[in-house]
Amino acid sequence: MIARGTCHVFFAFLAAAKVDLERAQAIARARPTERPRFQRERRSPAYLDFDPPPLQITVPCAPVPIGSGRFATEARADVTIYDFGAFSVDYRVPFEDGLPELARLSSALYDHVGLLGAARERVVELVEAIGPALAGERLADVYEQYVVFDVASFDPAVPARELLAKDELRHAIAQILRSEERSLAESRVEDALRLSIAYGPDDLLVVDWSTALAVGGSADERLVLEFANAELLELRNLDKRLDQDLEEANRALQRRRRSLLGGAQLRRVARLQVDSAMLYESVNNAVSLLGDQWLAEVYGLIAERYDLEKWHGSIAHKLDTLDSIYQKIADEASARRSELLEIVIILLIALEVQWGRLFGGLREWLAAGAAGVP
Structure with missing residues (x-):
């Protein structure tokens, strides 16, 4: 069975404490930009959206070979910038292969040093370009990676609901989700496929720790x-x-x-x-x-x-x-402060008493001198 679609490889970085997205968009006007919102391809309420909408900038880049050159990224990357300072780089890898090949692709993508370095370079370039729009610039070493296998079709066609019903397909999908080329124990397969959801009979979404499989999915799901x-x-x-x-x-x-x-x-x-x-x-x-x-x-x-x-x-x-x-x-x-205030008040009272005694004695002495008392 051949699967056709696109693999989205997301790398998230922390590059600032805060981003002025309006200013960043104005600075980056020479590049293709977009403020992505949910397209609501599935029925959802009108008030469901980003607040504020992130800024997405498309940057040209050299394709990155993956898996001994068997696969490669497209010659562009989409960088999504969130107002709380996170930058997410989306590399796309087209595929038209059997499920075992997709498991090998998933394994090759796991901790891919070259792709991680290329993604960081994209962020560094944008940080330098839109620097005035960033507050607390701080490109940290930490990052998060997530991979989404977005399958548009299968050949021969197979209903999405059958993907998790047949043992052979279940095990193949679990290998993709766990980035494993070798077979997995049934308990590992069950855990990998545990969280799945479908909107209709022709779509399916299975999410795991580092990888998701979307069949007939929408751009909205990838945004989430x-x-x-x-x-x-x-x-x-x-x-x-x-x-x-x-x-x-x-x-x-x-x-x-x-x-x-x-x-x-x-x-x-x-x-x-x-x-x-x-x-x-x-x-x-x-x-x-x-x-x-x-x-x-x-x-x-x-x-x-x-x-x-x-x-x-x-x-x-x-x-x-x-x-x-x-x-x-x-x-x-x-x-x-209360204790200090009490001490000050006591000192002032004591000082007032002492000054009173001093000036009282001085007045008596002056009065005695004026009366001629030796």
Whole structure:
């Protein structure tokens, strides 16, 4: 059986803390640009969309050979830029091969150093080109890769619903999803195929950790998968950053004993708290997938596979911990200010009493001198 379609290889990078997408589009006007939105090829609510829509820039590039030259990327790449600072590079690899060949392609794409390096070069070029639109420029070493095998047709034709019903096809698809050329145990096959969804009898989407298979899929589904890949990277980065912020906040909490008022420590923790909270909100609100609709279900599948709820829970807990440290420093600083104020008041009263005695004695001495008393 021959499958025809396109393999999309997504690489997500962190290149900035914030991106002014309008300004970036104006700077990149000499390049083909687009603000991708969901086309709603499946029925979905009108309020489902990106907020704000990311910026997609098409850049020409040399084809990258894959699998000993058996496959190669197209001579272009689409770079999607999100306002929260993530850059996603989409390389396309056309295919017209049997399922075993696609398993070999998937295996070759796994941790492909050449393709990763080429994707990073595309991001570096764009960062330099649209630099004025970036805030907190920081191209990090971390990245996330996700591969989508988008199958347009099979020859001979096979109903999508049969792909997971026949053992031979199930095992072949599992090998593609797990980037394995060798046969897999039935338990591995079941786990790889566990998360699947279909809108109709002629389409199918199966998502795994690093690879998805879409039969008769839409561009909307790829947008969701690409965004989820970038979201996972941002959440991983934010979680690690919060670990560092908590360490710094704890050091600030210890330094408060050596500070009279704790104002510097309070400001430092407040900055950490605000920066992290704003980044988390920008990621969390980047896409509106409301209601029990198709794309929300697609997002739910990849979110379950990525365990995004666990990442969100971890980040929320660390933000709460950071807030509690801030409150503790603030409360202690307030208590110290109150104590200092009480001390100042006592000193002023004592000073007033002493000045009163001093001036009282001086007045008696002057009065005695004026009366001629020796």
